[in-house]
Amino acid sequence: QAQFVESGGGLVQPGGSLRLSCESSKTIFGFKAVGWYRQAPGKQRELVAAMSNYGSSTNYSDSVKGRFTISRDNAKRTAYLQMADLKPEDTAVYYCNIGLWAEVLSGHPPDSWGQGTQVTVST
Secondary structure, X not given: OOOEEEEOOEEEOOOOOEEEEEEEOOOOHHHOXXXXXXXXXXXXXXXXXXXXXXXXXXEEOOOOOOOEEEEEEHHHOEEEEXXXXXXXHHOEEEXXXXXXXXXXXXXXXXXXXXXXXXXXXXX
């Protein structure tokens, strides 16, 4: 059983919006920080946004600050990434994962990765 199932990606024009979802099968989901990451072709995976276990703290990369919003519903074991004003440089496969706050921020959470969801921003 996949630990993380990401969905909601697609093709969108610059300036458009998408909402990504990440459903987890992990029973400890609500006790862990969650992070959204992305990997563009030829580049390393990078942290985009993170949220602490109960949502009191968030962290965003400079490249998405003010455009992306992370949220979570622990009862549904689901994390969300609302993306607005999308740019071609946001094109990537987007993943989620959980871990301790430091692990999520470091980009090295302990759990295996899901398949991700492709986001393509293009005219």
